[in-house]
Amino acid sequence: MNEPVRIEVGGDRPYEVVVGEHLLGELAGMLTGAQRVLIVHPGALTASAEQVRADLEEHGFEVATAEVPEAEEAKTAQVAAFCWGVLGQAGFTRSDAVVGLGGGATTDLAGFVAATWLRGVRVVHVPTTLLAMVDAAVGGKTGINTAEGKNLVGAFHPPGGVLCDLVALESLPVHDRVAGLAEVVKAGFIADPEILTLVEAHADALRAPELTADVRPVLRELVERAVRVKADVVSRDLRESGLREVLNYGHTFGHAIEQVERFRWRHGAAVAVGMVFAAELARLAGRLDEATVARHRSVLAALGLPTTYAADQWDRLLTAMRRDKKTRGDLLRFVVLDGVARPSRLEGPDPTLLAAAYAEIAADRGSARAL
Numbered sequence: 001m002n003e004p005v006r007i008e009v010g011g012d013r014p015y016e017v018v019v020g021e022h023l024l025g026e027l028a029g030m031l032t033g034a035q036r037v038l039i040v041h042p043g044a045l046t047a048s049a050e051q052v053r054a055d056l057e058e059h060g061f062e063v064a065t066a067e068v069p070e071a072e073e074a075k076t077a078q079v080a081a082f083c084w085g086v087l088g089q090a091g092f093t094r095s096d097a098v099v100g101l102g103g104g105a106t107t108d109l110a111g112f113v114a115a116t117w118l119r120g121v122r123v124v125h126v127p128t129t130l131l132a133m134v135d136a137a138v139g140g141k142t143g144i145n146t147a148e149g150k151n152l153v154g155a156f157h158p159p160g161g162v163l164c165d166l167v168a169l170e171s172l173p174v175h176d177r178v179a180g181l182a183e184v185v186k187a188g189f190i191a192d193p194e195i196l197t198l199v200e201a202h203a204d205a206l207r208a209p210e211l212t213a214d215v216r217p218v219l220r221e222l223v224e225r226a227v228r229v230k231a232d233v234v235s236r237d238l239r240e241s242g243l244r245e246v247l248n249y250g251h252t253f254g255h256a257i258e259q260v261e262r263f264r265w266r267h268g269a270a271v272a273v274g275m276v277f278a279a280e281l282a283r284l285a286g287r288l289d290e291a292t293v294a295r296h297r298s299v300l301a302a303l304g305l306p307t308t309y310a311a312d313q314w315d316r317l318l319t320a321m322r323r324d325k326k327t328r329g330d331l332l333r334f335v336v337l338d339g340v341a342r343p344s345r346l347e348g349p350d351p352t353l354l355a356a357a358y359a360e361i362a363a364d365r366g367s368a369r370a371l
């Protein structure tokens with residue numbers, strides 16, 4: 001078994017992202033000082049939550065659990081209120097802590113609950129999907145959705161630590177693994193081209209139903225590289241005053257797809273299409289070469305991720321994009337690339353340019369598909 005790798009995330013309250021295998025023994029140390037711990041988890045991870053509970057009780061913590069709905073169904077005000085109720089009933093104080101155990105939807109919710117309970121208590125994340133390991137659990141963006149859109153309510157609330165136990169990926173359905181790879185590819189395009197080379201070389205094994213022994217080290221390297229990209233960005237700009245926006249590459253259009261599809265598309269699948277849209281937009285604006293746009297399509301398609309979307313949804317997509325957090329007044333703002341690892345901004349693109357980029361990714365209803 002390899003030694004865990006520890007990646008430090010800087011800022012006012014630095015913390016570690018630990019990447020390795022069988023990391024449960026590390027959790028109690030990240031909760032030192034707390035008396036009570038709430039484990040927030042989806043039903044799919046009840047058995048893991050019980051293991052975590054047993055371990056923490058052995059270390060003397062009083063443990064409560066909150067089972068929350070799967071996936072995006074968890075990111076609602078009602079589910080947050082349910083968690084606040086559990087915290088209140090169990091008498092959680094400011095020195096107590098929340099553990100987010102699950103995918104990005106669970107860690108977004110658990111982080112939000114921790115950010116808001118008593119105006120902020122410690123949260124430690126134990127991400128169990130690839131996407132949550134490489135992205136959602138790191139960096140302190142927490143949030144829930146409203147009827148009007150994705151992540152419209154939230155807070156910046158960095159965790160006290162993150163445990164990326166790669167063993168969890170063994171039980172993760174392949175479509176969720178592939179969805180997580182979309183955010184890995186994002187990290188490649190915005191900052192670390194070696195990620196793209198690795199994905200291109202191992203795409204078939206990375207998207208195979210079962211993880212094989214030869215691809216596990218590749219996956220681990222991808223996790224470490226993507227976490228380093230994220231850690232570097234959020235260490236320098238926690239509150240998204242500028243630099244952090246690069247992590248939103250592909251998300252303006254991607255979040256709009258999620259909203260139009262009422263969250264039946266996985267986040268990673270929507271972001272995959274969103275990156276192709278952003279690449280086409282940059283090309284049409286004279287900023288990005290055709291080869292790099294083609295590379296977007298080829299690397300994402302090699303993983304089995306979608307690169308097209310229904311041709312008849314422009315008005316709804318545009319309405320959703322206007323609610324993107326990068327929008328300022330009526331000014332739509334996109335993260336685009338001037339080249340691989342050269343992220344930049346495109347502000348207030350001409351409507352004809354946006355429509356032209358949409359035409360490049362548009363497909364018949366039947367052929368545009370989620371994972």
Ligand SMILES: NC(=O)c1ccc[n+]([C@@H]2O[C@H](COP(=O)([O-])OP(=O)(O)OC[C@H]3O[C@@H](n4cnc5c(N)ncnc54)[C@H](O)[C@@H]3O)[C@@H](O)[C@H]2O)c1
Nearest residue numbers: 042044070071103104105128129131136141168171172267
């Ligand atoms: N805060 C951030 O910076 C950030 C970054 C990226 C994405 N996100 C958010 O993350 C969410 C997507 O996260 P996701 O892709 O992890 O999906 P998810 O959290 O919706 O999980 C997908 C499904 O996999 C199940 N699952 C989780 N771990 C499992 C395991 N080890 N074995 C079997 N099943 C498992 C979950 O219970 C769920 O049903 C979106 O809401 C997105 O907005 C947040």
Ligand SMILES: O=C(O)C(=O)C[C@@H](O)[C@H](O)[C@H](O)COP(=O)(O)O
Nearest residue numbers: 135139141150151244247248251325
């Ligand atoms: O950490 C960030 O910053 C990101 O933008 C990472 C994204 O992958 C993630 O989906 C994030 O939740 C999007 O945030 P939002 O501010 O666009 O809601």
Ligand SMILES: [Zn+2]
Nearest residue numbers: 183251267271
């Ligand atoms: Zn994302």
